[in-house]
Amino acid sequence: MESKHKLSSKGWLALFALSVVVLAAALCVFNVVTDPFGVFDDRVLGWWSYDETNNPRTAKFSYLEQHHDEYDSYIIGCSSTSSYPKEQLDEYFGADFYNLIMYGADMLDVEQYVRYLLDNYTVKNLVLNVYIDNGCDYDREADPLTDAMPWQVDGSSPLGFYARYLFADPRYGWTKLMKLRTDSVIQDVHDVFEVDSGAYDKSRRDVEPIDSMESYLTNYPVFANYPQSAPVMDETENCMQSIAVIRDLCEAAGVNFMVVSAPVYYDYLMQFERAQVEDFYTSLAEVTPYWDFTMSSVSREPRYFYDATHFRNCVGKMALARTFGDDTVYIPADFGVYVTPENAAEHVAGYWDVPEPDPAQYTKKVPILMYHDLEGDSLPAAQLEEQIAALAGAGYTAVSFEDLRSYVEQGTELPDKPVLITFDDGYLSNMTYGLPILEKYGMQATIFVIGCSVGKDTYKDTGVAMRPHFSLEQAKEMMDTGYITIGSHGWDLHEVEGRDPDPIRRGILRRADETEEEYIAFLQEDIRRENELLHPILGKDADILAFPYGVHDTLSEMLLHDAGIYATVTTWPGENTIVKGIPQSLLCMNRYDITEEVSGEGLLDLIDGAAGA
Numbered sequence: 001m002e003s004k005h006k007l008s009s010k011g012w013l014a015l016f017a018l019s020v021v022v023l024a025a026a027l028c029v030f031n032v033v034t035d036p037f038g039v040f041d042d043r044v045l046g047w048w049s050y051d052e053t054n055n056p057r058t059a060k061f062s063y064l065e066q067h068h069d070e071y072d073s074y075i076i077g078c079s080s081t082s083s084y085p086k087e088q089l090d091e092y093f094g095a096d097f098y099n100l101i102m103y104g105a106d107m108l109d110v111e112q113y114v115r116y117l118l119d120n121y122t123v124k125n126l127v128l129n130v131y132i133d134n135g136c137d138y139d140r141e142a143d144p145l146t147d148a149m150p151w152q153v154d155g156s157s158p159l160g161f162y163a164r165y166l167f168a169d170p171r172y173g174w175t176k177l178m179k180l181r182t183d184s185v186i187q188d189v190h191d192v193f194e195v196d197s198g199a200y201d202k203s204r205r206d207v208e209p210i211d212s213m214e215s216y217l218t219n220y221p222v223f224a225n226y227p228q229s230a231p232v233m234d235e236t237e238n239c240m241q242s243i244a245v246i247r248d249l250c251e252a253a254g255v256n257f258m259v260v261s262a263p264v265y266y267d268y269l270m271q272f273e274r275a276q277v278e279d280f281y282t283s284l285a286e287v288t289p290y291w292d293f294t295m296s297s298v299s300r301e302p303r304y305f306y307d308a309t310h311f312r313n314c315v316g317k318m319a320l321a322r323t324f325g326d327d328t329v330y331i332p333a334d335f336g337v338y339v340t341p342e343n344a345a346e347h348v349a350g351y352w353d354v355p356e357p358d359p360a361q362y363t364k365k366v367p368i369l370m371y372h373d374l375e376g377d378s379l380p381a382a383q384l385e386e387q388i389a390a391l392a393g394a395g396y397t398a399v400s401f402e403d404l405r406s407y408v409e410q411g412t413e414l415p416d417k418p419v420l421i422t423f424d425d426g427y428l429s430n431m432t433y434g435l436p437i438l439e440k441y442g443m444q445a446t447i448f449v450i451g452c453s454v455g456k457d458t459y460k461d462t463g464v465a466m467r468p469h470f471s472l473e474q475a476k477e478m479m480d481t482g483y484i485t486i487g488s489h490g491w492d493l494h495e496v497e498g499r500d501p502d503p504i505r506r507g508i509l510r511r512a513d514e515t516e517e518e519y520i521a522f523l524q525e526d527i528r529r530e531n532e533l534l535h536p537i538l539g540k541d542a543d544i545l546a547f548p549y550g551v552h553d554t555l556s557e558m559l560l561h562d563a564g565i566y567a568t569v570t571t572w573p574g575e576n577t578i579v580k581g582i583p584q585s586l587l588c589m590n591r592y593d594i595t596e597e598v599s600g601e602g603l604l605d606l607i608d609g610a611a612g613a
Helices: 009-034 048-054 056-070 079-083 086-093 107-120 158-166 171-181 213-219 236-253 274-287 313-323 344-353 381-393 401-410 428-441 472-480 516-538 554-562 600-611
Strands: 073-077 097-101 125-130 256-261 290-292 337-339 363-365 368-371 418-425 445-449 484-488 544-546 567-569 577-579
Touching: 009 158, 009 171, 048 056, 048 171, 056 097, 056 107, 073 079, 073 086, 073 107, 079 097, 079 313, 086 097, 086 313, 107 125, 107 236, 125 236, 236 256, 236 274, 256 274, 256 313, 274 290, 274 337, 274 344, 290 313, 337 344, 381 428, 381 600, 401 418, 401 484, 401 567, 401 577, 418 428, 428 445, 428 472, 445 472, 445 544, 472 484, 472 516, 484 516, 516 554
Parallel strands: 073 097, 073 125, 125 256, 256 290, 368 418, 418 445, 445 484, 484 544, 544 567
Antiparallel strands: 290 337, 363 577
């Protein structure tokens, strides 16, 4: 006998339909809560950098709807737009900029966004970044989720827009939840944006050591043999029509409008058809005058680039400095031309005649020497004098870290044969024996002091005797001679097995038993204590540092950069190539450890290659 509770076919159908509805509703709720594209204002997780990484068009729109009153100006365009630093834009324009960079933004995207900005927000300045691929792509949406424009911006159906995100694959939201659990302060591929500025998060790029061309091509092999393609610029007319619309909208709204054309790597531009390139850039001049940085000696130096169309922030800084006539910033002589209809044709024709730059004009090889104590088992003072005398006799000039900084940031030339002399730890013998030798031969040096050892002759709180270290007052006396600069070696980053509690920290690195948060708090406190000690004699916080034992990693480098450290040195031997305009060439510099086994002549033999002699 059949059960009277058995469902009929209609009942099963109704149950199935109900199940579908419940699952669909659950999917919608999950996608709204996780909101991996920032479409629903991300009010639960609030992880804007992740949302913007998935789709900057949608997530930045939602963010600005909540925060647009914090900005009064915008720079907008494709990915290279990010490389014009907000700090310089704010300074030069006297404004508060937001960077509306969108992956592969075509000019229709930009036109629609500009129209929305002008209709709904306060806009005083609009900077439009144009680059060569704008002539290749127009009205392109490769992916309905990651490339979609907000419906409020492009005028599409709100129902269709929200439906695609409500019923999106839940793996997008699930991935966000999993990444959130392991998220670090170190920028990663899943959170590539700075939320407040809208620009790419380049915190890792900004502490990436940059040295010789050989080492750079190892890290960026794409520049060693640039891949060939055959791009076609068949959207120039549409692109120019949209730029004209943007120009007219800004003029009608009383908005200050400026156009910049982004630098392009030389080997990439050479793959385009010449007539199409000339048509694109001369047509742009007919629409509006613009500052052109497309092609110059910068475009022939790979170290200024990550790839064909993405350049370092230092290049964006140089471009803005040229635009605003700021001569305190190093700018290559041929970088940046104001293009009008009158000079456009001749100027663009010159793209193909840009010569390969002479590295001797913008790079310098600088050897750095490392000394420690001048008593006991270390290098005797007499040996130091032999070495310093040899340097002076061979025509070497001792320079400071500030000299290197001026070379990089302002283009101030260095002497023909520079050398940088450093002492680690802060031993009293540096003053007793080292300073008179330096004064005798007219050489300057930098001493990196261990903060907790300043003025001490016992190890920390152990009472164990150690070689005496000079006091803060003695450090000031040495500085007053003009021959000594003081830098940081950390407050307490030297731990010794048997004297310090286990586990021993290895220099500046995070211990195995520390969380990331604990390590950050530790290093920030160490930096604070060192600055508290040194600020009275420096008149500023310490801005140069020698890594204890030479070790470092990305997180430590980022924290030092945030603390205002512009130059760091290791204990690893090797030459250093300093590059004008690239501040990262002052990071993690090598040093030669000079011992008593090295004679004066031996020292010259050691460093001649590094000095380019």
